[in-house]
Amino acid sequence: MVKVDVETIYEVDKLLAQTYGDRRWRKHAEPIDELVATVLSQHTNDVNRDKAFKQLKRRFPSWEQVLNAPVRSIAAAIKPAGLSNQKAPRIKAMLQEIAEANGGKLSLDFLADMPVPEAMEWLRKLPGVGPKTAACVLLFSFGKPIFPVDTHIYRISKRLGWLDEKVSEAKANELLDKVVPNEIKYRLHLNMIAHGRKVCKPQNPRCDECALKHLCNYALKRQR
Numbered sequence: 001m002v003k004v005d006v007e008t009i010y011e012v013d014k015l016l017a018q019t020y021g022d023r024r025w026r027k028h029a030e031p032i033d034e035l036v037a038t039v040l041s042q043h044t045n046d047v048n049r050d051k052a053f054k055q056l057k058r059r060f061p062s063w064e065q066v067l068n069a070p071v072r073s074i075a076a077a078i079k080p081a082g083l084s085n086q087k088a089p090r091i092k093a094m095l096q097e098i099a100e101a102n103g104g105k106l107s108l109d110f111l112a113d114m115p116v117p118e119a120m121e122w123l124r125k126l127p128g129v130g131p132k133t134a135a136c137v138l139l140f141s142f143g144k145p146i147f148p149v150d151t152h153i154y155r156i157s158k159r160l161g162w163l164d165e166k167v168s169e170a171k172a173n174e175l176l177d178k179v180v181p182n183e184i185k186y187r188l189h190l191n192m193i194a195h196g197r198k199v200c201k202p203q204n205p206r207c208d209e210c211a212l213k214h215l216c217n218y219a220l221k222r223q224r
């Protein structure tokens with residue numbers, strides 16, 4: 001269950017925008033690049049993800065080449081991202097599915113004209129693609145109104161008291177997407193991540209200097 005009203009969400013968005021900026025949507029990457037990068041980012045940090053992605057593109061400049069490469073060569077190229085023996089077959093299987101759906105063409109451009117729920121459903125059928133990965137592709141590559149919940153947003157939302165402690169990260173994607181207004185989804189997503197990295201850290205959140213402390217359950221409990 002979500003325990004926040006839309007006015008509070010607007011207020012948090014406003015306060016975070018004052019700190020981290022008013023973000024306007026821009027295309028982050030081509031959809032397949034975004035999809036592969038998000039798979040690579042699972043269970044690792046951004047630095048290792050980027051290293052693996054660059055190495056993969058250097059070794060195989062086109063996605064067609066990745067599709068036709070042996071899994072072990074893909075695994076070797078993405079080694080810096082960790083879990084390469086799991087991620088490599090997943091990436092190859094994903095590319096196979098995309099090619100099959102497009103008469104051999106490696107493109108996700110057809111998602112641009114699909115309504116968000118259908119596009120989510122289509123992406124979720126790809127191997128290894130969860131709700132956050134699918135939502136990131138739709139938000140960052142197509143500018144669709146969807147709110148991906150990553151580990152920072154999940155933690156902050158629980159501390160603020162927006163979500164029950166027991167809600168899973170996958171369920172949080174679905175619940176928060178319903179309450180966050182479309183026009184602020186992109187900005188709020190990026191600014192909550194920035195806030196999670198700089199202030200509301202996993203260990204020792206810096207509540208004293210946080211612009212959200214008057215709206216936060218965790219901070220209010222600490223004062224008692």
Ligand code: SF4
Nearest residue numbers: 200207210213216219
């Ligand atoms: S007050 Fe503390 S726990 Fe709450 S959002 Fe800010 S840093 Fe996080």
